[in-house]
Amino acid sequence: MADYIVWFDDYTDSDHGRVGGKNASLGTMIRAGLPVPPGFAVSTEAYHTLREHSEMRSKVNRALHDVDFNDPVGLRRASEYIRLLIEEVEVDPRIDLEIRTAYEALCERCGMDEVPVAVRSSATAEDLPDASFAGQQDTFLWVKGAEAVVEHVRRCWSSIFTDRAIAYRHAMHHDHEIISMAVGVQKMVDPRVAGVAFTLNPHNGDRSQVAIDASWGLGEAVVSGEVTPDNFLVDKVLREIVRRIISPKTIEYRVNGEQVEKVDVEPERQAVQCLSDGEVVAVAMMARRAEKYYGKPQDVEWAIDKHLPEGENVILLQARPETVWSRKEVKPISQETYDPMRSIVSTLISPLHTRDP
């Protein structure tokens, strides 16, 4: 049983304070059936063990006490000094082991030796629930290997003491020790196929349908309009594809090391439907869950990850509110209160397909 690790899958509300807002929201999304990439949080308790190093702690406090906030160069130098102290202090071996063990478990789940991950800081302050930490925290992408993961966790810890963060706390009269830090470690998505999904039909606003655009590789090709994607309409309730248009997809963006490259799609793969029917429905159902979770129609970016096993490989990258149809005034379909006989007469006299759309 790990004391310092909280898997996103296992997150419960009681973990909120220990994992930070960002990791908590990832855990909440997974619980709501919104599959963000898998990963885990290194809890605030791990960060708190740093405070047991009394010698380092007093060095930090002295540096903070001495800094002249009117001197940007001096502030930056103090920040660098403090961050180095934190990054070089010995990590509690139990924490070190737990992080490595968790990372190896993640690698196993993805079927890779050294799965690339994003390592993100997530600052919290129990007594300052409304505090904004915007821009004060670091994110490291494409981190590979247990050694590098531990190292970047420490860099996240030290990011509490960037010059901007120190200056901000000083200006807000916050004690520096009021801040705590959790770290998220999350698989980097490596899309086989990616695209967008609208939780309504963009042509007529039909809310019973999910419209999906999909193409090979990263979502950039779809978002930028550089390919004509495969297009699907899925009925949300029957969970069936009701229309499909398969187009030749001539280019794709893909990950090569840490670089994204644009390449031609081989001719024999261009006209192939890039998602299986099951994947189309899985993407649609995921988008529908996002819509329910946020309470309004959504515009969702998604990917099918190359490494995750089938059934877990549909990943939500981003969800934002749909803006076109959602802004229209909502009017009841029938103008008057329901009267069965009047309604039937009207249906018979003016059949549906003779009415204006």
Next chain:
Amino acid sequence: MAESRFPSPFDVPTPEGAEGWEELYTYSSLFSEGRRQYEENRFWFWDSMHWGWAMSPWDATHLEYAIASLSQYNTRHYLIPPANGIDYRVLNGVPYFSPVTIEDGPTIEGRVPHFMERAGHYFMNWDDLYAAWLVKVKQNIAEMEAIDFSPLPEMEATDIVTSGRGEGTGWDLQEQYHKFKDLSLRVWQYHFEFLNLGYAAYLDFFGFCKAAFPGIPDLAIAKMVAGIEVDLFRPNEELKNLAHKAMDLGLADAFSADVAAVEAALDSDDGRQWKEAWAAVESPWFNFSSGTGFYYYDKTWLQDRSVPYGFIADYIAKLKRGEDISRPMEAVVAERDRIVTEYSELLQTDEDRATFQGKLGLARTVFPYVENHNFYIEHWSMSVFWKKSRELGAMLVKEGFFTQADDLYYVKRDEVDELLWDLYSAWAVGAPPAGPTYWPPKIARRRQIVEALKKAKPPKALGEPPAIVTEPFTIMLWGVTSDSVQTWLGSAEGTDQLTGMAASPGTAEGPARVVYSADDIGDVRDGEILVAPITAPSWAPVFSKIKGTVTDIGGVMSHAAIVCREYGIPAVTGTAYGTREIKTGDMIRVDGNAGTVTKL
């Protein structure tokens, strides 16, 4: 090349060998010079869903009875505001229909209050009236069962004389035949007493769903309305029970489609016990036609046990493999409730949710009738009608008028009046009748004509297509829409893709098996895709073998579509040319979501 109109009924040639076909049908059902202007200005479509082949004269009786009864309720009983009846004609042996719509506003407006009062009465009292309907239909069936077509006696029984009746068996025979015709017409009167109103309520819910969700699949709407405990499924459920019974009695190996072999294998105490179980349910449930029930050669399960025995053998094979053959009732109910809840959640106002529930409620009130009438009318009532027809035919063979019992079906219903007069009159006089020399050559010629007509490919439609099809029952019952009419016009021979109605969801690929009638369903192999002009509900067990279904005609509420959804296999109905374009063995892909069939 797409045409802009269909051939005129007056330009359709008579198939070779079918010259004189007109005398097989009533004069009023033929296209004629006297009505030519009216007839040429109309659009007519062939109802190949119910009458996919040339009818015999006797078969045509039910066409006329059915369509006149349907029309009567629209036109004279309920005054459906924008629709009178369906006009019908027979051309080259198959029926063409033309809906009679009312175009002018004041007439429509004038009918509305009558419709509201009359139809309103039915909707308000639906359950009571439907309960009374079931009693009436069973009473009509009992009266038809009691019809007596015994041969006339050499001399009247003593009590006929001594009771002072003052009339005799000759009078009885004619009275029985007249009654038989009246009871047969009454079958169709009852058939349409509720049906048009049921469809109107369904269409109202359908229209609301389409307005709320323009892309909602038709079958999603059908699923929300469909009944769970439906009498139409009962015959098949009874076969499953009998399969279990056979397993329990150790008779698992007794069954095949070979009736004689099965009967021999059942010659034991256990076998007799099984046959008692069969006898306990055969009436009414096996009054189940393997066809539409509209042709004299369609056989019921009672008549031809090879079909039900074959299905029982299939079920036993499944049970032996440990498969569950029961209908997952709870899952079916849960799925229906889920679909309703989720569409309701997607509506955007509380008013809409209230309207949705109201319309769904009415549609569900009417639907047990819409689904079940098919068993009580097309199967049970018609089964008794054909049984009595066979008795009449057999009697006339004995009397020397016919050479075989099914000669009857080549005589028009009112010609039979004349024939029975001939029989009675000669019997009364004690002299030879004219019929035994008059009818056999006539019937032989008529048989040749019907065979020649069956070989012809009738045009899908006649005359000028309407800009837009609006008649609600045409759309609902026959799946004839503006789009399908355009498809018929544009569909050239040799196409690789057919379009039709997305009648049951899912996709499937596999070898095609083209089946024209129940006689061929034994040829269907596991994993094939069934291609048929139509499918009959009694084919139900075959749906557990096949991967998909394609039919030439039918909408999403056609009998076939209902059964396909029940069995969870994709279906595309109303392709018009499926059986013409696809050959047995062709690899095809059926997309029951998009309504397309592709030759691979």
